[in-house]
Amino acid sequence: MPEGDTIYRSARALAKVLTGKHVTKFDTGYAHLATVNDDRPVAGRIIEKVEANGKWLLMHFSGDLILVTHMLMSGSWHIYKTGEKWWSPRKAMRALIEVDGWQAVAFNVPVAEFHTAASLARKSSVPRLGPDILSDSYTTDIGFHALQERAASHPEDEIANVLLNQRVIAGLGNVYKSEVAFAARVHPFRHMSTLSMDEMRQMADVSQRYMKANILDGSGDGIITYSGNRRTTHSANREERLWVYGRRGKECRRCGGIIEYRKQGPGARSTYWCPECQPWVGEGEAVKGRDTPIRRTRMSC
Template sequence: MPEGDTLFRAARALAKVLEGRTVTAFETAYAKLASVNDDRPVLGRVIEKVEARGKWLLIHFSGDLILVTHMLMSGSWHIYRTGEKWWSPRSAMRVRVAVEGVEAVAFNVPVAEFHTTASLKRDAMVEKLGPDVLSASYSGDVGLVALQKRMVSHPDDEIANVLLNQRVLAGLGNVYKSEVCFAARVHPFRAMRTLTVDEMQQMADVSQRYMQANVLDGAGDGIVTYSGNRRTTRSANAADRLWVYGRRGLECRRCGGIVEMRKQGVGARSTYWCPDCQPWVGEGEAMKGWNTPIRRTRMSC
């Protein structure tokens, strides 16, 4: 499933070619979208804003109409010059929004809905998202508060599942889940009640740092899209881009131990960790360190 950094880059690229421009064509393979378009035509509207909220992408049209999409596992947005051959077949097209000279096409996007400002506020999936790790308003302290609230309300939740919960922190996905726990030296299967303030602070900080590093814009005014694989290490070697994710049975890059993997959560998502760098903490260690000041530890990863 695309993570928040993927959606952020997609929204940024779409904004550069669509914002402030008038829609010259709109088509969709979804009956519900087509019905709204029949009643409230998209053609002729101005695209006022394109934004990402966690793993959701929103296109705001003039006249209070908002297209909301979620890519789930297989969806993607592409940008083409008018008349340019698509990389995917027309049968995979779900939404096409065209302006003069450019068209944005959503392929295999399984969730696509029209909203007004009022109806969007009633949508639990979007409006009840936690703090967006890539938003301008996010900080490590904001993330810490969100994690603390979850610890109080759901003390038995496993931390890696919490990091995937979009109502706690929006944008993190399966790769970042494992990488963030590794950076903070936290075993991903630990219950929230066993975490210290310092550990949660480090995870909140690292979440932002890792995701921001993967959405860096390039120089110039051209369209910038992401090329290459997601990276959490500082290595220039593409093969060394991640600390633990996808590295089951291989040596830990930090200590030389062997990376392990186990399925976790309702969706049985793969979780990776180093048992030496991320030792298990049981009930006897619960709440340890809660009365000590937060230490902003500078990590090498």
């Protein structure tokens, strides 16, 4: 599933082959994109920039035209040399950008829109994103303060849902959500009001470290959009790449406990955790050794 690291790698690869090039052909499977192209042709424009913002990918053309795409669960961008056979059928094509020697093709992308700078600023989703974990400006302090603000304004929010909330911090998806909570030893169903300053800081830090570790491939001159399944454990064994995600009923790699699983949030997203490493904290007995008061009770999961 595309998360912020996937979109970042895609934007980086697209930028390498498209930036500064004239568009020689544009095609689309979407009527609303075709209508804009009829009025303001894409062919002939220069691609000025390709960038990722959280889980959004933005392609900037000369003449104030921006193609904004979101992959959701199934979309992807592919890069081909001109004349090379596509890996997906043409019926799955949603947008085609062709420049001298290269084709960039968006397959099964469910959200694709043209914007001007002004209309993009008015769009509610993109301008209101929280700090992008993979941006050059992101720091642990910035992520920490974003979580602090959410805890103050929405104390009853469950932390795993907050980690998925792109308006708090942008880029994390369902895999990282469980992995980051595990790394910080935080039960994913805990309310924000129960989190210590140290736990929030750990999650802000781990989020960046995990995601940056998964974008190292492709940072050189080569054109790489996929680097295999993401890893958080540093293990070279592909069967041991994650701490808890997708490991329901298996032994915890840290303590030997049994990994648990439960649906969570409005989208009923899959959440995994170790009940030994990530004990429940709520109202009740105080937990010692923290930098803020936190209280614990049992939770039936």
